[in-house]
Amino acid sequence: MERSEFSVLDLSQVSAFDCETDVIVCGFGGAGGSAALEAARAGASVILFERASGAGGSTGMSSCEMYLGGSGGTALQRTLGFEDSTENMINYLMKSCGERGDPEKIRLYAEGAAAHFEWVKSLGVPYKEAVMLDREVVPLTDESLLFTGNERTLEFMDAAKPVPRGHVPSHEGDFGGRIFIDALTQACVDAGVDVQYDSRVMHLVVDDGTVVGVAVKQDNQLKYIKARKGVVLTSGGFIMNDDMRKRYLPWNHKWATPYGNPFDMGDGIRLGQAAGGYTINMDEAFLSLPMYPPAKLTYGLLVNERGERFVNEDAYLARLAHFASVQPNQKLYLLLGADDFDHPMYIERLDVVATGDSIEELNAEAGIFPEGALAQTVAYFNEHARQGRDPKFRKAPEWIKPLEQGPFGLLDLSFDRQTAVIMPGTKGPLTFTLGGLDTLPTGEVKHWNGGVVKGLYAAGRVTAGLPRSSEGYASGMSVGDATFFGRLAGKQAASN
Amino acid sequence: MERSEFSVLDLSQVSAFDCETDVIVCGFGGAGGSAALEAARAGASVILFERASGAGGSTGMSSCEMYLGGSGGTALQRTLGFEDSTENMINYLMKSCGERGDPEKIRLYAEGAAAHFEWVKSLGVPYKEAVMLDREVVPLTDESLLFTGNERTLEFMDAAKPVPRGHVPSHEGDFGGRIFIDALTQACVDAGVDVQYDSRVMHLVVDDGTVVGVAVKQDNQLKYIKARKGVVLTSGGFIMNDDMRKRYLPWNHKWATPYGNPFDMGDGIRLGQAAGGYTINMDEAFLSLPMYPPAKLTYGLLVNERGERFVNEDAYLARLAHFASVQPNQKLYLLLGADDFDHPMYIERLDVVATGDSIEELNAEAGIFPEGALAQTVAYFNEHARQGRDPKFRKAPEWIKPLEQGPFGLLDLSFDRQTAVIMPGTKGPLTFTLGGLDTLPTGEVKHWNGGVVKGLYAAGRVTAGLPRSSEGYASGMSVGDATFFGRLAGKQAASN
Numbered sequence: 001m002e003r004s005e006f007s008v009l010d011l012s013q014v015s016a017f018d019c020e021t022d023v024i025v026c027g028f029g030g031a032g033g034s035a036a037l038e039a040a041r042a043g044a045s046v047i048l049f050e051r052a053s054g055a056g057g058s059t060g061m062s063s064c065e066m067y068l069g070g071s072g073g074t075a076l077q078r079t080l081g082f083e084d085s086t087e088n089m090i091n092y093l094m095k096s097c098g099e100r101g102d103p104e105k106i107r108l109y110a111e112g113a114a115a116h117f118e119w120v121k122s123l124g125v126p127y128k129e130a131v132m133l134d135r136e137v138v139p140l141t142d143e144s145l146l147f148t149g150n151e152r153t154l155e156f157m158d159a160a161k162p163v164p165r166g167h168v169p170s171h172e173g174d175f176g177g178r179i180f181i182d183a184l185t186q187a188c189v190d191a192g193v194d195v196q197y198d199s200r201v202m203h204l205v206v207d208d209g210t211v212v213g214v215a216v217k218q219d220n221q222l223k224y225i226k227a228r229k230g231v232v233l234t235s236g237g238f239i240m241n242d243d244m245r246k247r248y249l250p251w252n253h254k255w256a257t258p259y260g261n262p263f264d265m266g267d268g269i270r271l272g273q274a275a276g277g278y279t280i281n282m283d284e285a286f287l288s289l290p291m292y293p294p295a296k297l298t299y300g301l302l303v304n305e306r307g308e309r310f311v312n313e314d315a316y317l318a319r320l321a322h323f324a325s326v327q328p329n330q331k332l333y334l335l336l337g338a339d340d341f342d343h344p345m346y347i348e349r350l351d352v353v354a355t356g357d358s359i360e361e362l363n364a365e366a367g368i369f370p371e372g373a374l375a376q377t378v379a380y381f382n383e384h385a386r387q388g389r390d391p392k393f394r395k396a397p398e399w400i401k402p403l404e405q406g407p408f409g410l411l412d413l414s415f416d417r418q419t420a421v422i423m424p425g426t427k428g429p430l431t432f433t434l435g436g437l438d439t440l441p442t443g444e445v446k447h448w449n450g451g452v453v454k455g456l457y458a459a460g461r462v463t464a465g466l467p468r469s470s471e472g473y474a475s476g477m478s479v480g481d482a483t484f485f486g487r488l489a490g491k492q493a494a495s496n
Numbered sequence: 497m498e499r500s501e502f503s504v505l506d507l508s509q510v511s512a513f514d515c516e517t518d519v520i521v522c523g524f525g526g527a528g529g530s531a532a533l534e535a536a537r538a539g540a541s542v543i544l545f546e547r548a549s550g551a552g553g554s555t556g557m558s559s560c561e562m563y564l565g566g567s568g569g570t571a572l573q574r575t576l577g578f579e580d581s582t583e584n585m586i587n588y589l590m591k592s593c594g595e596r597g598d599p600e601k602i603r604l605y606a607e608g609a610a611a612h613f614e615w616v617k618s619l620g621v622p623y624k625e626a627v628m629l630d631r632e633v634v635p636l637t638d639e640s641l642l643f644t645g646n647e648r649t650l651e652f653m654d655a656a657k658p659v660p661r662g663h664v665p666s667h668e669g670d671f672g673g674r675i676f677i678d679a680l681t682q683a684c685v686d687a688g689v690d691v692q693y694d695s696r697v698m699h700l701v702v703d704d705g706t707v708v709g710v711a712v713k714q715d716n717q718l719k720y721i722k723a724r725k726g727v728v729l730t731s732g733g734f735i736m737n738d739d740m741r742k743r744y745l746p747w748n749h750k751w752a753t754p755y756g757n758p759f760d761m762g763d764g765i766r767l768g769q770a771a772g773g774y775t776i777n778m779d780e781a782f783l784s785l786p787m788y789p790p791a792k793l794t795y796g797l798l799v800n801e802r803g804e805r806f807v808n809e810d811a812y813l814a815r816l817a818h819f820a821s822v823q824p825n826q827k828l829y830l831l832l833g834a835d836d837f838d839h840p841m842y843i844e845r846l847d848v849v850a851t852g853d854s855i856e857e858l859n860a861e862a863g864i865f866p867e868g869a870l871a872q873t874v875a876y877f878n879e880h881a882r883q884g885r886d887p888k889f890r891k892a893p894e895w896i897k898p899l900e901q902g903p904f905g906l907l908d909l910s911f912d913r914q915t916a917v918i919m920p921g922t923k924g925p926l927t928f929t930l931g932g933l934d935t936l937p938t939g940e941v942k943h944w945n946g947g948v949v950k951g952l953y954a955a956g957r958v959t960a961g962l963p964r965s966s967e968g969y970a971s972g973m974s975v976g977d978a979t980f981f982g983r984l985a986g987k988q989a990a991s992n
Contacts, residue, residue: 099746250595283779306888370887391866392802
């Protein structure tokens with residue numbers, strides 16, 4: 001029987017199942033491993049299919065930062081002297097997600113995040129009781145706690161007390177994802193999960209609207225597997241699917257670079273849609289403008305091609321990128337005094353547009369901005385910076401320094417000029433998707449016609465989960481979300 | 497048999513059809529009437545179902561501006577001395593739609609728009625050979641040609657020669673939609689279309705993936721109608737469906753007012769999805785900031801709560817609204833000199849925030865902006881305005897006037913403070929949806945799994961058609977699109 005990819009098979013079209021199990025999980029990244037483990041620990045027999053030849057997905061590629069807090073603080077936060085109430089974390093997340101946020105998911109997550117950290121540690125993932133308070137992206141030393149969002153910016157401090165919530169496995173350098181996935185894989189094996197690699201789930205098998213199994217391609221053969229309790233989709237987002245990217249993210253496909261594992265092809269989103277699920281937030285994506293470290297670059301003024309500032313420069317790199325993305329032609333320039341002039345660590349190719357002993361001289365050399373515009377921007381900033389204030393954009397006082405003493409330098413951070421160090425040869429900011437299937441916090445996939453798709457669950461970037469926009473993104477919101485809600489989805493599937 | 501709304505019925509579930517026809521059209525607005533008429537004229541028997549008790553949809557409520565040109569100009573453009581090549585119109589539309597645009601639809605539309613105007617006239621719709629060149633929204637006198645977009649702004653003039661393309665039925669006051677729909681209804685009746693009102697299409701009937709009929713609710717009874725050639729969905733957008741609006745337009749649902757007919761409930765989008773269609777551009781919506789007329793308000797400076805300008809004030813109302821929507825808290829203020837101080841005609845409730853003989857005095861009274869910010873904005877503008885230039889935002893010279901002579905006034909145009917005159921009692925800018933089913937230019941509904949949904953067609957705001965964003969919207973792009981591509985969809989369905 002030939003069917004096009006990702007269509008639903010009616011049970012009547014399946015002559016016989018090749019085997020059966022309680023729960024089938026589709027995709028072994030952070031979400032899938034967490035779902036499979038919890039389903040197995042709840043007593044279900046579990047098969048975990050992964051299209052690649054090994055576990056990891058995009059979580060495995062990441063630093064495995066998890067955005068955790070609440071309940072007075074995780075053990076790590078508390079040990080290091082940080083108190084973080086659940087309400088404080090909710091307030092932060094609500095501010096982060098804005099109107100796009102899912103208040104139910106946010107509350108459940110904030111209530112359970114500290115316990116989730118215990119679960120992660122119980123897998124054997126090492127965390128060091130040390131905090132890194134610098135303005136960094138990931139610690140290059142071995143601390144396990146850091147700020148990974150906009151917590152210390154004045155606008156977010158209006159909503160919540162700043163607490164570092166980025167929890168990262170302890171290791172020198174950026175290896176957290178591998179550490180976590182190795183631990184998770186071992187736990188899955190120990191719990192009896194049947195992990196099958198090189199296995200691409202092609203169809204969901206549906207009986208009168210209920211998902212009862214899958215058809216999976218192995219060795220170029222389609223096999224039919226029955227799921228007595230449920231199927232969990234955890235196959236990632238769609239940033240590597242160029243058709244879907246053009247369809248849903250036309251606004252960034254010309255200038256951003258997809259970031260994820262090669263199988264972030266939207267398989268699970270399409271499977272879920274075929275079974276009655278619907279997608280939300282498909283137009284939103286993470287973007288990154290790693291203007292820092294070194295942190296001192298934050299003293300600079302980030303301006304658009306009009307010579308105007310458009311964001312507090314102390315914002316998190318995802319928020320910087322969001323506001324950068326809506327500037328004319330995505331043209332961006334960073335103006336720095338000589339003391340703070342440096343090369344951003346995570347940007348490979350970068351032009352120095354101009355230098356000058358005065359702003360006027362630099363401006364003449366740059367030849368970019370409308371006449372007098374940059375000088376006016378700097379004059380306004382300096383006037384208030386002398387009093388440690390930034391009335392227009394509310395940069396925090398610690399990052400305010402008047403640009404009075406030349407020479408000055410101007411870096412070109414325009415999207416068409418920059419390349420992320422971790423993706424050499426590419427162009428523009430890194431991006432991954434934040435839209436997908438709409439789900440209940442339990443992972444049940446909502447049906448476009450009301451209710452849920454029976455027998456179907458999803459978690460991770462195959463869904464629209466906790467993070468909803470680059471504007472409010474904090475690193476760790478995606479891996480935290482994937483693993484936390486992956487566990488819930490696995491438990492829920494096993495409970496049938 | 498009970499089925500939930502909008503699910504697909506398999507042919508095997510339909511015991512017998514109550515009647516049959518060649519083509520079924522679902523929804524009698526501009527798109528549906530046009531589709532039904534062309535299908536009937538092509539020799540097909542046609543039933544046109546409309547959920548309301550009369551024809552019109554949102555086209556009927558509109559001014560019935562159609563955005564037409566190309567082919568050297570429509571007859572009306574040429575008579576009035578305007579030349580408009582197809583390439584010129586394409587260039588304009590490509591600039592308008594940006595990365596979101598559909599180049600195939602744009603080309604086909606630009607190539608056929610002048611002939612489409614002849615078709616509209618042939619229905620008996622009156623157009624007066626007179627042009628209204630003022631900066632207006634609709635003519636309150638009886639001219640039939642006007643500028644309805646950003647054609648005369650410098651940024652769009654970089655892409656295309658400015659030509660007025662708004663074609664509106666001649667009538668004193670805003671009655672175009674009624675005139676057009678009455679003419680279209682008569683033509684449908686004359687062509688033998690069987691128009692049935694109070695008839696809500698609930699299900700598509702599908703036979704092995706091909707749409708072969710519908711189930712329609714009439715007098716609270718479900719009737720089954722077979723379509724030998726095809727079903728055309730023309731039931732409008734989803735701006736009146738609060739669930740869908742929150743799902744897809746979370747960013748505007750708190751501050752914008754839905755604008756459309758009460759049955760813009762997304763019925764057709766959901767029907768199409770159930771049959772295998774998919775949606776795109778669901779996050780985009782038209783927004784309106786009718787800061788003018790009177791046109792002289794364009795001399796003012798539109799600033800955000802930082803006291804900074806953010807758009808050329810001579811932009812079209814939809815573009816003004818787009819840029820306004822991304823300002824902090826959607827707070828907007830219009831600074832005017834005494835000569836130009838007036839009340840926007842289309843905004844009902846509006847506060848004068850402050851007045852003053854000098855900017856400083858006005859600023860102190862307003863108490864809104866960061867210290868010195870407004871004065872700096874005005875100083876920069878004035879310095880260049882004296883030479884007739886606006887280097888930052890490129891307002892066209894005819895709208896540039898230094899703000900030198902007090903007294904000055906400041907109007908509050910913030911989204912939470914304004915009410916559209918045509919929707920008294922509401923709050924914020926008017927909005928309607930620009931996302932829907934993805935279709936081929938022929939109206940064939942694309943299947944999410946590749947190819948098309950056989951037997952299914954769609955046009956109008958049930959689809960993502962010609963207009964894709966408020967940023968580039970020109971009035972007449974939606975009714976023009978709905979009627980033009982409605983005709984194509986009807987012809988295509990009839991040709992089976």
